[in-house]
Every structure is written in structure tokens, then in C-alpha cells.
Amino acid sequence: MNLFQEAALIAGKDLRIERRARVVSQQILPFGLIVLLLFAFALDPDRGVLRRVAPGLFWVTVLLATLLAISRSFGIESENAARDGLRLSGLDGSAVFLGKAAALALELLVFEALLTFGVVVLFDVHLAALVPLCLATAAATVGLAATGTLYGVLAAGIRARETLVPVLMLPVVAPVLLGATRAWESSIDGPTSDAWPWVAMLGVFAVLFVGIGMLAFGPLLEES
Amino acid sequence: MSATALEARGSSERLLNPWVRRGFGIAALASLVALAIVGLAVAPPDAVQGDAQRIMYVHVPAAWLAYLAFGVTSVSSTLYLWPRTRALVWDRIAGASAELGVVFTSLTLVLGSLWGRPVWGVWWAWDARLVTTAVLFFLYLGYLALRRIPAAVDVRAKRCAIAALIAFVDVPIVHFSVTWWRTLHQQATVFNPKLDAEIHGSMALALWLGVLAFTLLYVYLLDLRYRLEVLDEDRDERELETAIADRVRGAGVPTAPGAVGVSS
Numbered sequence: 400m401n402l403f404q405e406a407a408l409i410a411g412k413d414l415r416i417e418r419r420a421r422v423v424s425q426q427i428l429p430f431g432l433i434v435l436l437l438f439a440f441a442l443d444p445d446r447g448v449l450r451r452v453a454p455g456l457f458w459v460t461v462l463l464a465t466l467l468a469i470s471r472s473f474g475i476e477s478e479n480a481a482r483d484g485l486r487l488s489g490l491d492g493s494a495v496f497l498g499k500a501a502a503l504a505l506e507l508l509v510f511e512a513l514l515t516f517g518v519v520v521l522f523d524v525h526l527a528a529l530v531p532l533c534l535a536t537a538a539a540t541v542g543l544a545a546t547g548t549l550y551g552v553l554a555a556g557i558r559a560r561e562t563l564v565p566v567l568m569l570p571v572v573a574p575v576l577l578g579a580t581r582a583w584e585s586s587i588d589g590p591t592s593d594a595w596p597w598v599a600m601l602g603v604f605a606v607l608f609v610g611i612g613m614l615a616f617g618p619l620l621e622e623s
Numbered sequence: 624m625s626a627t628a629l630e631a632r633g634s635s636e637r638l639l640n641p642w643v644r645r646g647f648g649i650a651a652l653a654s655l656v657a658l659a660i661v662g663l664a665v666a667p668p669d670a671v672q673g674d675a676q677r678i679m680y681v682h683v684p685a686a687w688l689a690y691l692a693f694g695v696t697s698v699s700s701t702l703y704l705w706p707r708t709r710a711l712v713w714d715r716i717a718g719a720s721a722e723l724g725v726v727f728t729s730l731t732l733v734l735g736s737l738w739g740r741p742v743w744g745v746w747w748a749w750d751a752r753l754v755t756t757a758v759l760f761f762l763y764l765g766y767l768a769l770r771r772i773p774a775a776v777d778v779r780a781k782r783c784a785i786a787a788l789i790a791f792v793d794v795p796i797v798h799f800s801v802t803w804w805r806t807l808h809q810q811a812t813v814f815n816p817k818l819d820a821e822i823h824g825s826m827a828l829a830l831w832l833g834v835l836a837f838t839l840l841y842v843y844l845l846d847l848r849y850r851l852e853v854l855d856e857d858r859d860e861r862e863l864e865t866a867i868a869d870r871v872r873g874a875g876v877p878t879a880p881g882a883v884g885v886s887s
Contacts, residue, residue: 549789553782557772566768567786570761571793574800581804600800607792615785622778 402497405490409498414505416475423506427467431514434460435521444522453522454583457514458576461543464510465503466565469547472503473555482555485620492617496548500612504544511536528586531594535582538601542575545608552619575604635712636853639846647843654836661832666825675741677829682734684833685727686756688841692724693763695845697791700784714780717787718770719848721763723841728760751802758797762790776856 400408417423438456442448449456476482485495518524526532550568554560578597585594639647662680669676696717703713735753736746747753766786772779 553769553786557774559772563765563768563772566761567765570758570765571789573758574793574796577800577804596803600796600803604796607796611789611792615789618781619785622781 402491402494405494406497406501409490409495410502410505411498413472413475413499413502417502417506422471423468423510427464427471427506428510428513430467431460431464431510432517434463435514435517439521449522450524453518453524454580454587456522457518457583458539458579460514461507461511461539461579462569462572462576464514465507465543465547466568468503468506468510469551469564469568470561472499472548473551473560476555482620492620493613495620496552496612496616497609499551500541500544500548500609503547504540507540507544508537511540524587526587527589528591528594531582531591531598532586535579535586535594535598535601538598538605539575539579539582541605542601542608543572545605545612546572546575549608549612549615549619552616555620575601578604635710635715637846638712638716638849639842644843644846647839647846651836651839651843654832654839658829658832658836661825662829666829667823669826672742675738678734678738680829680833682731682738683830684837685734686731687834688837689724689728689731689756689759691838691841692720692727693759693791693794695720696724696763696766696787700787700791703780703784704788711776711780714776714784715849715852716845717784718767719845719852721766721770721787722848723844725760725763725767727837728756728763732756732760749805751798751805754801754805755794755798758801759794762793766790 435456438460439449442452476485515526519526546568547564550564550571554563554567557563578601582594582597582601585591585597658680662677666677666680668674699713699717699720702708703710703717732753735756739748740746766783769786770779770783774782
């Protein structure tokens with residue numbers, strides 16, 4: 400089996416568990432929509448504030464949901480000594496990382512697609528330039544999934560991991576929030592050309608953290 | 624501590640000879656006194672900013688020290704991860720240095736804020752450098768939180784070294800993204816904190832004195848913190864040993880109440 404087949408195996412396992420348990424679709428997704436409602440309560444929907452700040456609200460919501468998804472992604476490994484099984488499986492550490500990150504990214508993409516629908520309907524946002532918007536979203540999601548998987552395994556086995564992961568991860572992904580929000584703003588209100596540097600930055604971030612994750616995941620998994 | 628543990632630790636028991644450390648401490652104190660005199664009395668008040676500018680004599684050295692400290696953390700974390708140089712010394716230096724870095728970053732932020740209020744009229748501005756420093760502060764605050772999680776010494780060391788390196792890699796990205804953000808959105812910041820090329824002689828002297836004093840202080844505190852870490856590890860070990868010895872002798876409950884749970 401090569402690296403990608405092994406990764407696909409792990410991603411398949413995570414997605415199969417999700418299909419059966421439906422934690423992301425029945426708990427994290429409603430959570431995202433509730434947050435959108437809360438934003439509307441907190442910021443007056445009548446004055447167009449929501450429309451103007453929608454990209455920022457969208458990405459803050461995604462960040463919060465990512466934290467929950469990471470917790471879930473490593474929660475399933477902590478039950479029934481699944482982490483020991485993973486260690487004993489003989490799969491390459493990089494492959495396990497890629498698999499878990501890919502599953503997380505897929506879940507987040509589905510979440511984002513539905514949340515986008517929510518933002519369009521509830522906040523009256525018109526998505527003008529779809530290409531940079533989708534590229535920025537994809538790159539940002541890969542970056543978030545990679546950092547999330549990395550910090551997930553770093554904190555695995557620590558009793559306080561639910562509180563530790565946000566403190567460790569949020570400052571690191573601050574550039575993702577910044578870049579994705581700006582790219583969305585430019586894609587919605589223009590000029591579209593302003594979005595491209597951010598898409599590039601998000602791409603660099605994603606590549607960098609996928610690389611770090613592939614290197615560091617194996618040693619961290621062994622000793623967690 | 625048992626004889627074998629002492630042997631294993633060997634020369635890494637301390638970084639500096641106690642006398643050398645004391646020398647650094649005295650030199651740091653002397654240069655801090657000199658800095659206070661030059662900075663507060665000798666250097667003239669700034670033509671535009673008045674006395675508020677004197678904050679720079681501690682603000683700039685504090686910022687320098689924060690960078691130095693985080694740099695040392697990154698280098699020693701790398702040395703820990705590199706199999707050939709792997710030794711607990713590097714882990715302890717990384718932790719001690721990060722702690723100092725966080726202290727001096729917060730000092731930089733607070734001093735900058737105190738200076739900004741009279742000079743810029745605001746406590747905080749969304750300037751690229753300020754935002755980067757704030758993110759830096761939180762990055763290493765998280766690192767310190769991770770360090771406090773009890774675990775086997777080598778597990779914790781590896782975990783922390785990786786976290787330190789991630790933080791280090793992230794800093795340039797944060798800096799670039801924040802700089803772009805501020806330059807794409809608002810035309811040139813209102814203020815341009817560029818030091819005048821023709822800086823008054825005694826002002827330059829005060830700045831350099833500050834950098835010197837803070838660097839000496841850093842070395843002194845780093846060594847002190849390192850020593851504290853070693854003593855801390857010893858105490859944990861000894862508590863456990865006493866507890867085990869008590870049990871073996873049939874003395875019943877261990878003397879130290881917290882001694883049993885140490886192993887987690």
C-alpha cells in the first residue's frame with residue numbers, strides 16, 4: 400500500500416464513523432447555524448451591519464466549529480484504546496496524518512457549504528466572484544484541517560485537551576482567519592483582484608502545515 | 624535523587640557556575656542603575672514627545688529581549704529534536720527562555736501602550752507590528768500552558784519542542800499577513816515610529832545601555848530559571864522515592880500528601 404492508499408483507509412474509517420454516529424451533521428452543523436442566529440441577535444440585522452461583517456462572522460463560526468470537529472476527531476481515537484490500534488496497525492505516521500486531516504477537511508467543507516447557504520439566506524450576502532471565493536475556502540480549510548489534526552494529536556491523551564487545543568491552535572491559525580475573511584470580502588464586494596494575494600497566502604499556509612504535520616505526526620502519535 | 628539519576632544528569636545540573644551567575648546578576652543590576660540615571664536624568668526630553676519618549680529606553684530593550692528569548696527557545700527546541708544533540712538541557716533552556724520571552728513580550732506591550740496613550744492618543748492601534756507582537760504573546764502563552772501539563776519528561780519535552788517550532792514557523796506568516804492586511808486596507812499608517820537618524824548622543828547611549836542591561840538580566844534570569852527547573856524535577860523524584868520508601872517500610876500513608884499522584 401502506498402502513502403495515499405493508507406491515508407484513504409484512515410479517512411474512510413473516520414468518515415464511516417461519522418456516517419454512523421452523525422456527530423458533525425447533527426451537532427456541529429446545528430451549532431454553526433445557531434451561532435449565525437446569535438450574531439444576528441447581537442448585531443442589529445436592520446442596519447446592514449450583518450451584511451458588511453458577514454465574511455468575518457462566517458470564518459469565526461468556522462473556527463469555532465473546527466475546534467469541535469478536532470475534539471470529535473480525536474475523541475473517537477481515545478475510546479476503546481483506538482489510539483493503540485492505530486499505533487499497532489503499522490501504518491505510516493504521515494499517512495495517518497493525511498487521512499485524518501482529509502476526513503476533517505471534508506467534514507469542514509460540507510459544514511462550510513451549508514453555512515454559506517445560511518449566510519446568503521440570513522445575512523443577505525451576494526456571492527459575486529465564485530472562483531477566488533471557492534479557492535480561498537478550499538485552501539483555508541486544508542490549512543485548518545492540517546493544523547487541527549496536528550494539535551489534536553499533540554494534545555491527545557492529555558486530560559485537559561478540550562481547553563488546551565483552542566489556546567494552542569487559535570493564535571497559530573490567526574493568519575487563516577485574516578486571509579480567508581479578506582479574500583471573501585474582496586470576492587463579495589470587489590475588487591476581485593484583491594483576493595488573489597490572500598488565496599496565495601492561504602495556499603502557502605496549507606502546504607506548510609501539511610508538511611509539518613506529515614513530519615511531526617508519527618513521533619507525536621507514538622508517545623501520546 | 625538516586626546516584627544513577629545524578630550520574631545521568633551529570634554536568635547538565637547547572638548551566639553557569641554560581642559565581643559567574645552572580646557576576647551576571649551584579650552586572651545586570653549595575654547597568655540597570657546606570658540606565659535609570661542616563662535614561663531619566665542625563666538624556667534630554669524629546670523635542671516632540673517630551674518625557675514620554677523615555678519609555679523607549681525600556682520598551683525597545685524589552686522587545687529585543689523578547690525576540691532573543693524566543694529565538695533561543697526555537698534553537699534549543701531544534702537541538703532537542705535533532706537526535707544527535709537530544710538532551711534534556713535543551714528542553715529546560717527552551718522552557719526557561721520561553722517563560723522569560725512571554726514576560727518581556729507582555730512588558731513590551733504594556734510599555735508600548737503606556738507610551739502610545741500620550742503620543743498617539745490611544746492605548747492600542749491596529750498597527751502591523753503591534754498585532755504581530757500580540758499574536759506572538761498568545762502563541763507562547765499556549766506553549767507555556769502545554770509545558771505545565773504533567774507527563775513523562777521525554778514525552779513532554781518532545782511535545783513542547785514541536786509546539787515551539789510550530790509557533791516559530793507561524794510568526795513570519797502572521798507578520799506578513801498582518802502587514803498586508805494593514806497596507807491593503809488603509810493607506811500608510813498615521814504614525815511612523817521611525818527612530819531619527821540624528822539621535823542625541825545621550826539618547827543613543829541610554830538605548831544601548833538598556834539593551835545591554837536587559838541582555839545581562841536575561842542571562843542571569845535564564846540560569847536561575849534553569850536551576851529552578853532542575854530542583855523542581857529533583858523534588859518530584861524525591862517525593863516519589865520517600866513515598867515508596869515509606870510504603871516499603873510499612874509506615875502506612877506516605878508523608879507528603881501529593882506524592883502518590885506524581886506519576887501521571
